[in-house]
Amino acid sequence: MTLKLPEICTVDSVTxxxxxRMPEVGKLKAGEVLILDADSxxxxxxxxxxxxxxxxxxxxxxxxxxxxxxxxxxxxKTLKIFNPAxxxxxxxxxxxxxxxxxxxQVGEAAVRIWRDIVDVLAFLGEVVxxxxxxxxxxxxxxxxxxxxxxxxxxMDALPIVALIGFLIGLILAFLSGSxxxxxxxxxxxxxxxxxxxxxxxxxxxxxxxLAGRTGSAFAAELGxxxxxxxxxxxxxxxxxxxxxxxxxxxxxxxxxLPFLSIFAVFMGLFGGFVVLWxxxxxxxxxxxxxxxAITVNNVLIGLTKALTxxxxxxxxxCSHGLHAKRSADAVGQAATASVVGSLVLITIFDGIFSVLxxxxxx
Amino acid sequence: MNDTVIEVKDLVAGYxxxxxxxxxxxxxxxxxxxxxxxGSGCGKSTLLKHMIGLHPLLAGExxxxxxxxxxxxxxxxxxxMRSFGVTYQSGALFGNMTLLENVCLPLESFTDLPSDARRLxxxxxxxxxxxxxxxNYFPTDVSGGMKKRAAIARAMALxxxxxxxxxxxxxxxPVTSAxxxxxxxxxxxxxxxxxxxxxxxxxxxxxxxxxxxxxxxxxxxxxAEGNPTELRDTSPLEKVRxxxxxxxxxx
Ligand SMILES: Nc1ncnc2c1ncn2[C@@H]1O[C@H](COP(=O)(O)OP(=O)(O)O)[C@@H](O)[C@H]1O
Ligand SMILES: [Mg+2]
Numbered sequence: 001m002t003l004k005l006p007e008i009c010t011v012d013s014v015t016x017x018x019x020x021r022m023p024e025v026g027k028l029k030a031g032e033v034l035i036l037d038a039d040s041x042x043x044x045x046x047x048x049x050x051x052x053x054x055x056x057x058x059x060x061x062x063x064x065x066x067x068x069x070x071x072x073x074x075x076x077k078t079l080k081i082f083n084p085a086x087x088x089x090x091x092x093x094x095x096x097x098x099x100x101x102x103x104x105q106v107g108e109a110a111v112r113i114w115r116d117i118v119d120v121l122a123f124l125g126e127v128v129x130x131x132x133x134x135x136x137x138x139x140x141x142x143x144x145x146x147x148x149x150x151x152x153x154x155m156d157a158l159p160i161v162a163l164i165g166f167l168i169g170l171i172l173a174f175l176s177g178s179x180x181x182x183x184x185x186x187x188x189x190x191x192x193x194x195x196x197x198x199x200x201x202x203x204x205x206x207x208x209x210l211a212g213r214t215g216s217a218f219a220a221e222l223g224x225x226x227x228x229x230x231x232x233x234x235x236x237x238x239x240x241x242x243x244x245x246x247x248x249x250x251x252x253x254x255x256x257l258p259f260l261s262i263f264a265v266f267m268g269l270f271g272g273f274v275v276l277w278x279x280x281x282x283x284x285x286x287x288x289x290x291x292x293a294i295t296v297n298n299v300l301i302g303l304t305k306a307l308t309x310x311x312x313x314x315x316x317x318c319s320h321g322l323h324a325k326r327s328a329d330a331v332g333q334a335a336t337a338s339v340v341g342s343l344v345l346i347t348i349f350d351g352i353f354s355v356l357x358x359x360x361x362x
Numbered sequence: 363m364n365d366t367v368i369e370v371k372d373l374v375a376g377y378x379x380x381x382x383x384x385x386x387x388x389x390x391x392x393x394x395x396x397x398x399x400x401g402s403g404c405g406k407s408t409l410l411k412h413m414i415g416l417h418p419l420l421a422g423e424x425x426x427x428x429x430x431x432x433x434x435x436x437x438x439x440x441x442x443m444r445s446f447g448v449t450y451q452s453g454a455l456f457g458n459m460t461l462l463e464n465v466c467l468p469l470e471s472f473t474d475l476p477s478d479a480r481r482l483x484x485x486x487x488x489x490x491x492x493x494x495x496x497x498n499y500f501p502t503d504v505s506g507g508m509k510k511r512a513a514i515a516r517a518m519a520l521x522x523x524x525x526x527x528x529x530x531x532x533x534x535x536p537v538t539s540a541x542x543x544x545x546x547x548x549x550x551x552x553x554x555x556x557x558x559x560x561x562x563x564x565x566x567x568x569x570x571x572x573x574x575x576x577x578x579x580x581x582x583x584x585x586a587e588g589n590p591t592e593l594r595d596t597s598p599l600e601k602v603r604x605x606x607x608x609x610x611x612x613x
Binding site: 010011014015018019022045046047049050051053054077081082086087227325326327328329330 | 457458472473474475476478479482483485486487489490494500501502518519520521552
């Protein structure tokens with residue numbers, strides 16, 4: 001067969017050649033002859049060069065021979081610049097096919113979550129070690145950074161925590177109120193809200209807010225610092241990034257969450273109050289029930305959870321940020337992974353708490 | 363006049379009405395290496411970015427292969443945009459793509475070629491700059507000099523007749539920088555590409571520069587134009603002579 005290259009042999013004219021004629025070239029067998037006719041070519045570009053190389057590559061692979069018509073020495077020039085043998089590895093860059101079977105994906109996700117947990121725990125180790133070195137030389141903790149993180153993670157989160165806490169109280173009250181009303185005991189909604197918020201919901205919702213607002217910000221900040229080689233700069237100044245960057249953030253997160261959680265609890269109680277007030281329960285009665293239901297144990301349990309969750313969110317954010325790869329894309333992934341990691345860890349630890357408290361019967 | 367690839371006439375460049383450069387006129391001829399010189403902050407990148415239509419011109423006209431970059435409608439602007447390649451001062455390779463994918467991107471965007479053709483073209487461009495073995499590396503995993511070369515390969519993906527390079531040798535050692543110079547000369551000879559290069563490297567300027575213009579922050583315009591060797595020896599301006607001959611400054 002003959003493959004004739006047109007006079008103006010640029011992308012626009014090469015594209016149809018490539019689409020229609022190259023499949024035919026791909027079917028040529030050993031012993032056959034392809035006439036590559038470049039006699040009339042006046043102008044050509046990289047796509048024409050690529051076509052010439054592709055023909056040679058196919059010839060080498062399939063064993064047919066190529067005859068030139070090369071009056072303008074276009075082919076000779078191209079072969080002088082490019083050696084077809086260099087481009088023989090046809091499929092070298094194909095990515096491994098992604099296995100998208102659901103079972104496999106679930107398995108992969110489980111492995112990822114497990115690795116995440118192990119990573120965060122390992123990172124906890126690093127933070128504790130650097131925390132100990134901080135006990136030896138307290139001056140090395142960046143107090144200003146810690147205060148700044150506390151302000152951003154704590155003070156700045158108050159409006160959103162207030163709103164969500166209030167709404168959660170409202171929802172809890174509506175949900176339980178409507179069924180309890182059937183038995184005429186809607187006043188016990190107050191007890192339920194009080195216990196539920198103090199023991200469980202307060203810490204849980206604020207931890208989720210913290211993961212979304214602050215954990216992701218930690219990961220993005222540290223990830224960007226890594227891209228800019230700022231982390232390398234710290235290391236060479238013998239300021240361990242874990243001590244210098246992670247410790248202030250982790251401490252700040254663990255410090256603010258109990259406060260945020262108590263704040264959310266009171267907003268939730270207020271939300272419940274609004275609902276019960278609409279159900280004609282007197283304010284005095286509501287608050288009496290609420291405060292009777294509060295026990296030292298419940299408050300302590302809530303605070304312990306909050307402290308733990310805060311620690312987990314801080315650790316997850318910083319660990320993903322410091323372990324991010326060095327690209328813009330990787331920073332985004334680190335932020336996502338830190339939030340997912342935080343949520344998984346929070347759920348797992350909440351489960352552990354429930355089991356422990358059940359066994360200890362508190 | 364038919365061998366002019368870029369023509370800049372009475373250009374005023376700046377940002378939000380703040381004039382950085384004025385009265386800029388010059389022409390780049392086919393197959394020549396045209397150098398833009400000047401101290402840091404005098405507006406070299408500004409000139410380049412205005413020439414390629416990233417910022418609106420405050421006044422004047424830029425033609426690339428005869429197509430106006432501004433003032434001639436969408437089709438003319440697109441024709442102009444397709445006829446040059448550019449590399450940026452900071453490299454600007456996409457970090458989440460391999461070098462090969464980086465070079466493939468303009469082909470995907472501007473042509474209708476089948477994917478194996480696009481990949482082969484991209485591989486060939488990488489081969490031209492000596493990076494074929496690193497095709498599936500990510501930009502973060504290769505050296506500074508390799509990043510500059512990969513950026514040139516990406517700029518060449520659509521076979522432009524003009525390449526504009528913003529400080530290609532910044533941050534490179536003299537040996538790598540000389541290699542880059544040889545690459546530029548080779549591409550000029552094999553592919554007939556014209557170059558507009560912003561650089562400070564005296565060695566580069568004398569090695570590859572056919573003509574140059576020198577910008578000046580005080581007067582905000584071109585203070586010298588011509589062949590680098592001639593400017594060094596015969597420029598009436600003290601400033602220009604000392605730029606080209608720093609040894610004389612010390613002596
Ligand atoms: N995007 C921009 N917006 C406003 N001013 C800019 C912008 N980019 C550069 N400048 C200003 O233009 C001047 C010239 O900058 P630039 O062209 O980058 O200099 P050079 O590349 O010669 O070092 C500087 O004063 C700089 O502050
Ligand atoms: Mg610049």
